[in-house]
Amino acid sequence: MTATSNAAEQNLPQIGTPQWLEAEIRQYLCSGSYDSSFAGWPGMNFVDVAQKARQRLLTALAEETLGRANGFGYQVTLPSDLHAWTRNKLAPMVHGLFGADECPAILGMLARNVVFLTGQNIVAVLMEQRWLSTAWNLANLYLYSVGAPALSQQACHIEGLSQETTCYVSMSYFDETDPFADFVVHEAAHVFHNCKRTTIGLGESRRQEYLLSIDYFRRETFAYACEAYSRISSMAASTRLRQQLLERHGEALPPPDDRVDHGEYLDILAEAVRARNGWQRILKRCAPIQRRQPHVTNTP
Template structure:
């Protein structure tokens, strides 16, 4: 198979040969050339499909840092001790990137992983109403990679009163980011910003997302509990990685609590037994996209 066929396969499916056998040179040269050419082809194809689309007026002059801080601050204040809150906020407030015509090519060229770049390309194409790259392309609104939260322009058109996928993606940063990255002391038992059960990461993110909206709209306990019941009756995450029943239970419990964020965290913490904890840690380490300083694969929303 020649490299042109490999490029076409990647653009259509997101799949590629990890050994880059269609490119000449030794293994390192083949990998470098393949990754560069696949990324460039992806960026060019996205530009072709979205030619003439400009930056939306709603983003012109938008202070993304201020918006992000306003959205994530209640979550950070509820989950972290006061001495650590400013450090965590400093990480999160600059973590959000809205994919726009002005930055999409650079994002695709610089993304750490080819399959992440392909997902981001489709996220952007979906947000601007362009044709996706393939039949199996993901229809997602956000994706977290390391400490960066890529968010769709659809964020500004979301009509659901319980949706906030900026908060959802920010919640994933807690298990992707080590404490030392935020300038916080780290120990063998406290390595990540938050210790979230590998199997409950999406449940945690959905619960935080929904509770953030409940907290914003409900100004007292009774109002928050009423909103939690409204959510349970009419909304649910369309994601096989999260249990609808568990998310609704978490939101109800959080709405009734003095600090709902802590309730969500407690329910999504890893098992306490050493054997189970070790197996979860091993599963996490085995996942793709795991540099030494960062944990776990990108976490797509919806």
């Protein structure tokens, strides 16, 4: 018995029918999941099928997002010069992690690629996404920011998301009350291990292909540590005051991420607030562990 006849007997939409396609679209909207092979979608060949399916799913996602956000909004406005604001926000971290000759290129790249999701740009942002899963997460990020119902109760409640060199940030950033939180710094820190040096015109070597080498299992620790250290160092100039702020931070809730060892995270920050360049201490603690190759002795 064929899959088509099985579907017919169970009163299910048959593959390739308009009803089946609508069911596939609804599945994507409700869960973010989809068949990456796009089997059953119309088209002349695999590339044509994939392009048309992706376009249809993203269009449906944009329409659903706008529909859910209708009637919701926020009162916060963006800085009048977002590029200048972003450069000023990220300059301490960039100057602390990179040499003076590389800072202009890195700051320029970041200033162009921090995107706050608004009602004016959300459709364009969703439609330009390469990955359908990223688009679905961004739609939920935007819906959460305006107080609208998310696409799924299982959707992650996030305030920011990095994709390659772009940092997408919720407008709720400007309503944040946690003195140690900074989603912009957090997402920008992730760009450093996602962006290859040649992407922004910097030289690379065999051992330095990306802007920074961060241990895979400490990437979130690195981003959270940069986020907190950015806030601490901006609020206190002396070591004593930075240590006091760190103690206050340690008494609050830890980063809500099970990928972060909270003890290690606080230990990294403790080392950073005592150092002359805390950024470099964070980088050193989160760098890949260099394992020595076993020595092999040639015997005759």
